[in-house]
Amino acid sequence: MKEGAASHQSVPQRPRDRKYSWDAIKKQKELILMSIPFCIYIFIFSYLPIWGWSMAFQNYRLGKSFFEQEWAGLKHFKLLFLDEGFGRVIRNTVAMSFINLVLGFATAIILALLLNELKNRLFKRTVQTISYLPHFLSWVIAAGIVSSVLSSDGIVNDLLMKLNIIDKPVLWLSVGKYFWGVVGVSTVWKELGWNTIIYLGAMSAIDPTLYEAAAVDGVGRLRKMWHITLPGIKPTVIILLIMSIGRLLEAGFEVQYLLGRGMTMDWAETIDIFALNYGIKIGNYSLGTAAGIFKSIVSIILIFLANGLAKKIGEERLI
Amino acid sequence: MKKRKTFDIIFDILNYTFMIILVIFSLYPFINTIAVSFNAGMDTIKGGIYIWPRVWTLENYKAVFESGTVFHAFFVSVARTLLSVSLGLFLTSLIAYVLSRKEFIFRKQITAVFVFTMYFNAGLIPNYFLIKNLGLINNFAVYVIPGLVNAFNMIVIRTYIRGLPESLVESAKIDGASEFKIFLRIILPLCKPVLATVGLFIAVGSWNSWFDTFLYASSRQNLSTLQYELMKLLSASMMKNASSAMAAGGVNAQEMSAKLVTPVSLRAAITIVAATPILLVYPFLQKHFVTGLVVGSVKE
Numbered sequence: 040m041k042e043g044a045a046s047h048q049s050v051p052q053r054p055r056d057r058k059y060s061w062d063a064i065k066k067q068k069e070l071i072l073m074s075i076p077f078c079i080y081i082f083i084f085s086y087l088p089i090w091g092w093s094m095a096f097q098n099y100r101l102g103k104s105f106f107e108q109e110w111a112g113l114k115h116f117k118l119l120f121l122d123e124g125f126g127r128v129i130r131n132t133v134a135m136s137f138i139n140l141v142l143g144f145a146t147a148i149i150l151a152l153l154l155n156e157l158k159n160r161l162f163k164r165t166v167q168t169i170s171y172l173p174h175f176l177s178w179v180i181a182a183g184i185v186s187s188v189l190s191s192d193g194i195v196n197d198l199l200m201k202l203n204i205i206d207k208p209v210l211w212l213s214v215g216k217y218f219w220g221v222v223g224v225s226t227v228w229k230e231l232g233w234n235t236i237i238y239l240g241a242m243s244a245i246d247p248t249l250y251e252a253a254a255v256d257g258v259g260r261l262r263k264m265w266h267i268t269l270p271g272i273k274p275t276v277i278i279l280l281i282m283s284i285g286r287l288l289e290a291g292f293e294v295q296y297l298l299g300r301g302m303t304m305d306w307a308e309t310i311d312i313f314a315l316n317y318g319i320k321i322g323n324y325s326l327g328t329a330a331g332i333f334k335s336i337v338s339i340i341l342i343f344l345a346n347g348l349a350k351k352i353g354e355e356r357l358i
Numbered sequence: 359m360k361k362r363k364t365f366d367i368i369f370d371i372l373n374y375t376f377m378i379i380l381v382i383f384s385l386y387p388f389i390n391t392i393a394v395s396f397n398a399g400m401d402t403i404k405g406g407i408y409i410w411p412r413v414w415t416l417e418n419y420k421a422v423f424e425s426g427t428v429f430h431a432f433f434v435s436v437a438r439t440l441l442s443v444s445l446g447l448f449l450t451s452l453i454a455y456v457l458s459r460k461e462f463i464f465r466k467q468i469t470a471v472f473v474f475t476m477y478f479n480a481g482l483i484p485n486y487f488l489i490k491n492l493g494l495i496n497n498f499a500v501y502v503i504p505g506l507v508n509a510f511n512m513i514v515i516r517t518y519i520r521g522l523p524e525s526l527v528e529s530a531k532i533d534g535a536s537e538f539k540i541f542l543r544i545i546l547p548l549c550k551p552v553l554a555t556v557g558l559f560i561a562v563g564s565w566n567s568w569f570d571t572f573l574y575a576s577s578r579q580n581l582s583t584l585q586y587e588l589m590k591l592l593s594a595s596m597m598k599n600a601s602s603a604m605a606a607g608g609v610n611a612q613e614m615s616a617k618l619v620t621p622v623s624l625r626a627a628i629t630i631v632a633a634t635p636i637l638l639v640y641p642f643l644q645k646h647f648v649t650g651l652v653v654g655s656v657k658e
Contacts, residue, residue: 063463069537070462077453077507078468084488084504085475091484150380153373166377168641169384175636176388177566179589180629184387186592187622192405194390232384240652259362260369285477293569297592311482318483319573331481342477 095329101322115329125313125330131219132309136290138223140283146227147234148276152264154235155242167239170232178229182297185225186212212298218306222294237279238272245271281349285342288334310334388633395419395627399620418627421619427579428587428628435565435584435632438501442564443557450507450556451549454515455541459527476509489574496578500570505563511556517653518552519545555650558643562636584632591625 064071095115097108119125150170157163173181189195191208199205211217249267258266292311299307308316310330318327389409394402395418397411406412422428456462457469479485494500522545530540546553568585575581640647 058463067461067463070456070459071464073452073537074456074462074464074468077449077456078471080507081472081475083492085478085480088480088484088488091480091487094483094487153376156369156373157377158370162374162377164644166381168644169381171640171644172384172388172637175562175566175640176633177568177585177588179566179568179585179592180633183588183592183625183629184391186595187390188387194386194408228383231380236648236651240648260366297589314482319486324483324487327483328481331483335479335481339478 092328092332094324095326095332097325099324099328101324111325115325116333118326119329119333124308127305128308128310128313128330131295131306132288132290135219135222135295135309136287138219139226139290140287142223142227143230143234144276144280146231148238148272150231151235151238151242151272152268154239155268156260156264167232167235170235172232173229174233176229178293178297181225181229182294185221185228185298189221213300213302215303215306218299218303221298222307225294225298237275241272241275242268277352278349281345284345284348285338287341288338391626391629394623395630397623399623402623403620417619418623419631421624422627422631427582428584430580431582431584431587432631434498434501434581438498438583439561439564441502442505443560445502446506446511446560447553447557450511451515451519451546451553452541453507454512455519455545456537457512458516458519472509472512486573494574496575496581498581500574501564501583504570511559514556514650514653515549515552518549518650522548551646552650554643555646558640558647559650561639565632565636584628588625588628588632591621591628595621595625 093105096111096113098111098114099108154163154167157166176184187193189211191210195211196205196208200208209217211221245267249271250263253263253267288310290309292309292315295307295309296312296315299312310333314327314330314334316327317323317330386409390407393407393409393411396414396416397407398413398415399418401407401413453472457465457472459465489495489500489504494503526544526548527540530544535543566585568583568589571581571583571586572589576586
């Protein structure tokens with residue numbers, strides 16, 4: 040850094056500029072040629088849709104060209120923020136992604152700690168393989184399973200009644216206030232095993248001599264887990280937590296769309312479902328796009344905050 | 359000391375018990391679905407099917423494969439998955455190779471633009487209009503092209519390539535090999551383990567998706583996929599409307615009642631057909647995807 044600043048003062052051309060000289064470009068023309076199609080691809084599929092944001096500032100009508108559209112300024116954003124439904128949608132999105140985040144992290148870390156304590160290798164591997172199974176099922180299949188497990192004659196109600204905890208079946212999927220919990224538990228069921236992979240990877244990188252030294256000192260098992268294993272995976276946990284900040288509005292919509300019903304929609308509707316309902320179903324593309332822009336902008340701000348935070352605590356940058 | 363030993367034993371017993379409960383939780387719903395899929399539909403309605411069929415039958419599976427719709431959807435799913443995996447693997451590893459080369463002058467910029475897409479999405483409706491303007495609505499290509507290359511898979515492959523000895527590329531360059539040839543002849547063959555991992559990720563994503571059919575191809579029955587057929591059955595059964603559920607399954611209602619196949623048993627059979635291919639593959643790739651995931655999730 041210092042060197043660069045010094046050379047900047049003495050030589051007008053920075054060494055950085057020489058990196059992009061014609062010579063360098065010529066020399067690397069093959070690599071450049073190979074990367075051009077990808078840049079075009081990424082531009083078209085990931086950045087070109089930003090052009091569609093113009094719809095949010097128009098009273099967009101299908102079949103009219105861009106220049107024939109009527110401009111509406113911030114009207115749709117005002118409508119959006121005045122819409123009582125949209126406040127509810129944001130509440131649902133944030134609540135569900137927060138519940139999934141906390142439940143997901145806590146359960147995965149605990150399971151990874153317990154798996155790490157299994158001495159029988161074959162047993163450990165078998166448990167791991169089986170615990171990954173639900174991750175490989177699609178949400179359509181998972182939602183089907185959840186709805187039959189939670190139905191009035193499903194196994195959950197069966198068990199709870201046999202244990203005398205309830206005396207008549209609970210309609211888990213028809214009561215709005217259960218919805219967030221149902222989504223949280225379903226997500227844990229589906230992703231628990233899968234989420235432990237990263238933590239187990241971090242645990243296997245812990246220096247085994249630490250455990251040996253602790254054993255010599257007569258340190259017990261729980262204290263080893265607390266003082267060696269947990270600190271060992273701390274950097275991984277922190278970076279994953281920071282990354283998930285950027286996804287706070289990514290509560291998903293597959294599971295909500297598949298499990299939500301008319302009676303639970305007030306609790307199930309997320310930003311994406313809101314955009315889908317307004318945009319593609321009713322044809323109010325402008326309002327649907329405005330909702331999408333809100334989500335994108337907030338996500339960008341969050342990811343840059345997270346990125347800065349990661350830099351500050353000395354972790355690898357995310358972008 | 360003795361106290362500690364008893365504590366250790368109790369801990370182990372509790373831990374192993376917990377693991378067995380976890381295994382039951384992960385497996386039971388799936389085993390139950392298998393049992394229902396092999397049980398006579400009318401008998402299932404009485405309830406009480408847990409892990410073993412009571413009245414064995416293959417009628418549910420027959421109904422699945424005799425229904426032209428479901429059978430066709432199965433082939434669409436297979437086709438989109440095979441195409442996505444082969445094209446996606448080739449192109450993702452090509453860009454991963456380019457971005458793995460430390461001397462490449464645009465490496466940082468292109469990587470940043472690429473990685474940013476992991477966190478940024480213009481939104482559902484702008485994406486819908488993009489697909490529409492590209493002429494991909496009701497077009498089979500919509501299953502393959504939009505998800506061809508993604509940043510996460512690129513990072514996983516790139517990290518793997520970086521772990522290969524640099525001298526491989528250098529000596530090939532001295533021999534006058536072109537970059538593309540180095541990639542194709544030297545790098546790609548060495549990437550088999552990571553390609554298995556990423557291939558699995560792509561296959562799972564493509565095979566399991568239903569939303570692209572729902573959004574972009576729902577008006578063309580011959581583009582329907584297995585997951586989408588299943589989704590239609592699921593939403594119909596949630597409305598508790600048996601006849602529409604049967605219609606959604608593409609199975610003639612009369613045909614179905616004659617064979618004593620119910621929507622529940624039909625759904626179970628399709629679920630097993632839709633889940634089996636991936637469940638047969640993933641255990642064998644476990645070692646690879648575990649490493650791939652650890653590398654891709656934490657590294658930049």
